[in-house]
Amino acid sequence: MEYFGDAIAILSRWDVVAALLIGSIGGVIIGAIPGVGPAVAIAILLPATFALDPIVGLTVLLGIYGSSMYGGSIPAILINTPGTAVNALTTYEGFPMTLRGEGKRALSLAYSASFFGGVFSVVALIFLAPVLASIAPMFGSREIFLAALLGIILVVVAHRGQMLAAAMLAGFGIFLNTIGLEPVKYSKRFTFDQSWLASGVDLIVVVLGLFALSQAFMLLVEDDERVRVTETRGSLFQGFRELARHPRVAAISSSFGVVMGMVPGVGEFTAQFMSYTSAQKLSKNKQAFGHGSSEGLIASEASNNAVPAAAMIPLLALGIPGEALTAMMLSVFYVHNVVPGPRLFQGQMDFVIALYLALLILNVLVIVFLLFSTNWLVKLTKIPNRFLGVAILTLSFVGVYSLRNSATDCLIAAVFGLFGFILKRLNLPIVPIILGMVLGGIMEVKLRTSMNRVREPWDFIDRPIAFIIFSIIVIILVTHFWRLWREWKPVDREVLGRKTSRKFGRRLNARSTRLANGRRKQTRRRRVRDHLASR
Structure with a gap:
């Protein structure tokens, strides 16, 4: 009191x-x-x-x-x-x-x-x-550092x-x-x-x-x-x-x-x-x-x-x-x-x-x-925006x-x-x-x-509160990156599928071109042979 x-x-x-x-x-x-x-x-x-x-x-x-x-x-x-x-x-x-x-x-x-x-x-x-x-008295320098890092x-x-x-x-x-x-x-x-x-x-x-x-x-x-302010009741x-x-x-x-x-x-x-x-x-x-x-x-x-x-x-x-x-x-x-x-x-x-x-x-x-x-x-x-802007700028x-x-x-x-x-x-x-x-x-x-x-890296988290805060940091990071990976995973597969299909398509087109060129050459050769034989 x-x-x-x-x-x-x-x-x-x-x-x-x-x-x-x-x-x-x-x-x-x-x-x-x-x-x-x-x-x-x-x-x-x-x-x-x-x-x-x-x-x-x-x-x-x-x-x-x-x-x-x-x-x-x-x-x-x-x-x-x-x-x-x-x-x-x-x-x-x-x-x-x-x-x-x-x-x-x-x-x-x-x-x-x-x-x-x-x-x-x-x-x-x-x-x-x-x-x-x-x-808070249980927070030393390491704990406060980790708490700030968590922030x-x-x-x-x-x-x-x-x-x-x-x-x-x-x-x-x-x-x-x-x-x-x-x-x-x-x-x-x-x-x-x-x-x-x-x-x-x-x-x-x-x-x-x-x-x-x-x-x-x-x-x-x-x-x-x-x-324009709407009337209210x-x-x-x-x-x-x-x-x-x-x-x-x-x-x-x-x-x-x-x-x-x-x-x-x-x-x-x-x-x-x-x-x-x-x-x-x-x-x-x-x-x-x-x-x-x-x-x-x-x-x-x-x-x-x-x-x-x-x-x-x-x-x-x-x-x-x-x-x-x-x-x-x-x-x-x-x-x-x-x-x-x-x-x-x-x-x-x-x-x-x-x-x-x-x-x-x-x-x-x-x-x-x-x-x-x-x-x-x-x-x-x-109140006009520009009037507010000038007032804020001056103050x-x-x-x-x-x-x-x-x-x-x-x-x-x-x-x-x-x-x-x-x-x-x-x-x-x-x-x-x-x-x-x-x-x-x-x-x-x-x-x-x-x-x-601190003599070794593990000495930094050898106290209970420091270890708890460090664990929270690790959990947050792992959870966040896991969520990001799960969200991007279907997109990556789709992109990979498009890349693979484009690559396969280029190969297929090149093969089709080679086959078409070969057929045209064979056709020209056959026509030449037929022409020589008719003479």
Whole structure:
């Protein structure tokens, strides 16, 4: 109870209350504007949070992260355009309901499912993070290295169909982290005698370039579209009653969000896909999916809103981020010398409880705000793309310059912005670069520390947790490559059959040509003999 009282005292401070309001309301507004998204907003605000207390900065960032998905459902349902990328599946069920004149019912159901998923994940965070933190003291350098390596592998494997590109981009992120002074002997690496590279490539500069500036460039080159919002009818309070009729769908979908949020590199898209698929298989009305199914809408919104708090579980317990946004939040911890892990739960439990309560309060503030301001938020969908692009571009350069008052950082951010713009145009992933930079630094330090105690290769996995993580890595790789081989095996046989048939056909044609030429020669000879004999 002592820690609980201290946590209440932290949350009662005016700056924390302001952070709760700004994070919750600001995130909803950002989510309701198509083309912005939480990654852009967090990247822009990240430099400003370094000057704030950790609880204040994290509350703002987490508020934007979680509440943007609430707001992203508004344009997804009303104009068939997801406000954030993770609201894509919401369009499948929400917009058909709007076309039937049930837009407010769809919005209410989306808000209710999002609230359930958000609270469900916070409860999971409260119970699971301390358990994982109690196991964390058993993690030495080898275990943390293998856990970070597992995160990289999961990031690559999660990008199915783009695995090679994701692996290359993750490797590029690891390479970026090696530029500058190495962490043990402080020797220069890949600086090419350039003084501006001695301090390395800053993670925040890369984040602002890849996420914020690239999105600004995307908005600037796109044409402005005329948005027409369909009129809706119904009550925004009826969704809670309808949600109560589908408790199994809400619970299963939220569970998928929690599990996928804890696994590095997976996140909302996989959680949405798995929850939506399972809801369709378990539904008694499968034909309604894709045509305005309330179960499909619940599955989509409950799963993606359960991910943000769940992604904090490995971050708080082990200090290992699960995806790009939690990797950005990790920098807030480091700036204030707050080290996530077991010591955080032992020495700063009041901070941890305050963070739990802040997440719960954020969900309550968001749902109250949405129930009374949806009609006003709908107008945000009409903001021109190019105006948004100019605003994001300006704020991004201000944020980059404010880090170290360096014009060089602005130039580096612009280069990464163009690189991110090219990746987006080619439909290639950006997240592996960020996770490669974050997890690559952890891997390098822990590997060099652990090698002092390793004499033989098997010594690296001679402890139980190290062996378990190594076994998981092997199982994931073997399973993934086996699946790929099984998928490509029929294609290979078909290709081989075509090659064999072409080769056989060429031989057959050559033989037929030789036979035909021989017959023609025999015919000519016979005609010559007959002609001579007649003379």
